Amino acid sequence: MSKPLILVASHLLCLGAGALGIRVAAEKDAQGGGMASAKAGERVEGRPSNSAAARRLADEALAAVKKAPLDSDAVNARVKAITAEQGEQRVRELAVALSSLGQAEIDEYAAAFLAWFREDRLSAITFLLNGGKDPIKQEVLKMALAELSPEEGLRLAASLAIPGNRVQVARMLGERLGEMDPAAVVALVKQARSGERGADLLRGIAQGWPTGRAQRYLDMALALGDGSSEALKVFVADYTNPRRASELLVVMKGREDLPPDFVTFLDEQRELIGHLYRYANPSVPLDLRIEEMRNLEWLHDATPEKLREGALKQISTVDINELMKSGPDYRYAFRHGAMSAEEVLDAVRKTFPELAAASDYETRVRVYNELASEDALAAFALISDLPDEQRNLAVIHQARWSFRDNSPETFYSMINLAPGPDTADAKSQREDAWTNYSESAYREYGGEYVEWLRALPAGVNREVARSSFAAVMREMNQKELAEEFASPLKSSK
Amino acid sequence: MSNPRKGLLLFGTHVVALAVGVLLFRPTGSSRNTDREGQGTGGGSTALVAEPGLGHGDAATKAPARAHDGPASSSVHVLAWKALADDGLNRPERLKASAVILRQWIKEDWHAALDAVMNETPDDFSLLLGEFDTVFADKAAEVWPIIESKRYGVMSVNLRHAWQKRLLRLDAAELDCVEKQLPEKAREGLRPPKPNAMK
Numbered sequence: 001m002s003k004p005l006i007l008v009a010s011h012l013l014c015l016g017a018g019a020l021g022i023r024v025a026a027e028k029d030a031q032g033g034g035m036a037s038a039k040a041g042e043r044v045e046g047r048p049s050n051s052a053a054a055r056r057l058a059d060e061a062l063a064a065v066k067k068a069p070l071d072s073d074a075v076n077a078r079v080k081a082i083t084a085e086q087g088e089q090r091v092r093e094l095a096v097a098l099s100s101l102g103q104a105e106i107d108e109y110a111a112a113f114l115a116w117f118r119e120d121r122l123s124a125i126t127f128l129l130n131g132g133k134d135p136i137k138q139e140v141l142k143m144a145l146a147e148l149s150p151e152e153g154l155r156l157a158a159s160l161a162i163p164g165n166r167v168q169v170a171r172m173l174g175e176r177l178g179e180m181d182p183a184a185v186v187a188l189v190k191q192a193r194s195g196e197r198g199a200d201l202l203r204g205i206a207q208g209w210p211t212g213r214a215q216r217y218l219d220m221a222l223a224l225g226d227g228s229s230e231a232l233k234v235f236v237a238d239y240t241n242p243r244r245a246s247e248l249l250v251v252m253k254g255r256e257d258l259p260p261d262f263v264t265f266l267d268e269q270r271e272l273i274g275h276l277y278r279y280a281n282p283s284v285p286l287d288l289r290i291e292e293m294r295n296l297e298w299l300h301d302a303t304p305e306k307l308r309e310g311a312l313k314q315i316s317t318v319d320i321n322e323l324m325k326s327g328p329d330y331r332y333a334f335r336h337g338a339m340s341a342e343e344v345l346d347a348v349r350k351t352f353p354e355l356a357a358a359s360d361y362e363t364r365v366r367v368y369n370e371l372a373s374e375d376a377l378a379a380f381a382l383i384s385d386l387p388d389e390q391r392n393l394a395v396i397h398q399a400r401w402s403f404r405d406n407s408p409e410t411f412y413s414m415i416n417l418a419p420g421p422d423t424a425d426a427k428s429q430r431e432d433a434w435t436n437y438s439e440s441a442y443r444e445y446g447g448e449y450v451e452w453l454r455a456l457p458a459g460v461n462r463e464v465a466r467s468s469f470a471a472v473m474r475e476m477n478q479k480e481l482a483e484e485f486a487s488p489l490k491s492s493k
Numbered sequence: 494m495s496n497p498r499k500g501l502l503l504f505g506t507h508v509v510a511l512a513v514g515v516l517l518f519r520p521t522g523s524s525r526n527t528d529r530e531g532q533g534t535g536g537g538s539t540a541l542v543a544e545p546g547l548g549h550g551d552a553a554t555k556a557p558a559r560a561h562d563g564p565a566s567s568s569v570h571v572l573a574w575k576a577l578a579d580d581g582l583n584r585p586e587r588l589k590a591s592a593v594i595l596r597q598w599i600k601e602d603w604h605a606a607l608d609a610v611m612n613e614t615p616d617d618f619s620l621l622l623g624e625f626d627t628v629f630a631d632k633a634a635e636v637w638p639i640i641e642s643k644r645y646g647v648m649s650v651n652l653r654h655a656w657q658k659r660l661l662r663l664d665a666a667e668l669d670c671v672e673k674q675l676p677e678k679a680r681e682g683l684r685p686p687k688p689n690a691m692k
Binding site: 050051053054055057058060061062064065324325326327328329331332333335336337338339373374404405406407408409410444445446448449452 | 568569570571572573574575576577578579580581582583584585586587589590591593594597613614615616617619643646647648649650651
């Protein structure tokens with residue numbers, strides 16, 4: 001080999017050695033540093049051990065969620081060793097800090113309660129019901145009532161001094177009655193109604209009746225004789241659960257054997273009927289819901305097109321909001337990047353195919369409504385292709401009717417997606433949105449909100465936010481703030 | 494060139510080659526930074542708060558650096574926290590699962606856990622802040638600077654309310670003891686409110 005070649009080769013060798021050396025050092029550093037980090041608790045995303053540990057932790061959390069709140073075997077094993085007196089004493093001791101008990105203590109509490117309850121039902125249950133609400137208490141109560149026949153349970157409910165407690169216990173029994181043969185239930189309910197506290201028991205039974213069992217309730221109620229009308233009324237007029245109440249309306253449709261005074265009651269309650277169909281279970285045919293929503297005063301004289309438009313707006317709002325509250329947590333998935341806005345929209349379409357077919361626009365805008373408070377910009381993709389005016393109105397309407405408490409930043413990020421200029425309709429909706437928001441934000445955040453408002457960047461939203469806030473402050477007799485925000489800013493920021 | 498000088502020159506050029514090798518193939522700073530940003534802990538906790546696209550990210554980006562500058566310890570928790578988004582739980586179930594992760598997270602790094610919770614939406618954090626009851630009571634003087642720094646923007650007010658609510662459940666002697674550790678400003682609201690106090 002010639003001398004120059006040897007020189008080039010030796011220099012390249014050195015360059016390579018430098019590269020190799022630094023790589024080895026870097027790898028050692030990564031390994032050593034990683035261990036050091038691990039010792040300090042620091043982890044690196046994407047490292048298999050890290051992901052596996054995270055998955056294990058998430059699985060533990062899932063298992064805890066799926067686990068029954070009470071270990072009935074453990075509870076029953078303990079009960080045998082406790083006397084009623086010991087049980088009562090322990091229940092009173094543990095009740096003081098019920099919410100902070102660990103699983104073993106919760107099981108102990110349940111066992112102690114059962115020991116007491118088996119000996120003196122009325123005292124035990126009265127203590128439990130009078131001491132404030134707690135999810136554990138509900139579970140313990142359910143376990144105790146499961147030891148009684150429905151008849152015994154209803155007798156116990158009737159013996160409680162406080163009406164609310166009677167309703168609560170009857171509600172838990174109603175859940176069981178709804179699964180029984182209606183003929184057997186009729187006798188129980190007749191007996192329960194016969195006492196002077198029968199109205200409370202009937203209300204509780206109706207409230208506790210399981211979803212999807214409206215036909216059984218109707219059969220049971222119609223067999224009650226002179227109690228039929230009352231039983232139907234308490235079920236239908238349960239505003240706390242319109243979905244279930246609307247099921248009864250659906251199964252009653254076309255029946256000619258309803259009690260006359262109940263028919264009269266329904267004729268007089270058109271607003272209630274419209275309300276129930278608005279909140280009806282999505283399994284109720286959409287066209288029926290729309291048709292029945294004509295019972296609402298504001299839709300009573302609407303043209304068929306306006307009825308459909310107005311009803312679909314409300315039905316889509318109610319159904320999609322309910323899905324977000326009790327269905328898969330799409331908002332969390334969207335918030336944490338597990339689902340895009342379009343993917344959430346697709347999932348909603350699959351859940352409500354009838355609604356999606358009836359109005360893709362309403363479905364899309366309602367999903368935007370739900371997701372905008374999570375990430376306004378990412379949710380905006382759902383409506384960005386709409387015509388300008390329609391899109392601006394959708395944005396402002398959403399900000400105005402958001403179902404949740406939003407931080408000022410979130411509210412601003414939502415409404416600022418409609419930067420103006422506004423039509424007359426948009427202008428008044430924007431003012432209304434800011435007025436409503438300012439009032440609640442000031443009550444929640446006080447001076448911090450005022451400070452935030454002062455720093456808003458220039459634009460149509462700053463103008464409206466300030467003037468709306470000034471109006472709110474005038475209403476609240478906060479003169480200085482009203483004056484400050486009513487005055488135009490001298491220089492735009 | 495004489496031999497000693499020639500040798501020195503050759504040595505020098507080989508050293509330069511070695512240095513060039515080191516310089517050319519060193520790991521770049523940016524790739525390290527990428528790794529760290531991916532951790533979502535330590536500095537990453539701040540990154541988590543300031544995560545773009547979240548509804549209240551604006552407030553978070555304005556917030557000062559996190560009060561807690563110790564070693565980050567929560568990336569497993571961050572990953573588990575996010576993993577719940579893939580598990581198809583309904584909201585009540587997911588909140589329960591979040592609370593289970595949170596309980597462990599708080600024991601290991603309550604600052605990072607608090608960042609994670611306050612980075613959720615108000616309807617979430619208003620329910621999850623209850624898990625911090627022990628921290629709020631036992632470390633009241635450490636919580637106050639986080640509130641005062643407005644780390645979570647306007648929503649630091651929500652944190653303050655949750656913290657105060659917990660302290661107001663202490664008995665009089667315990668509350669006295671806590672108040673002694675707090676500056677005057679932090680004590681506002683820890684006694685029955687005066688009429689028309691809000692201005």
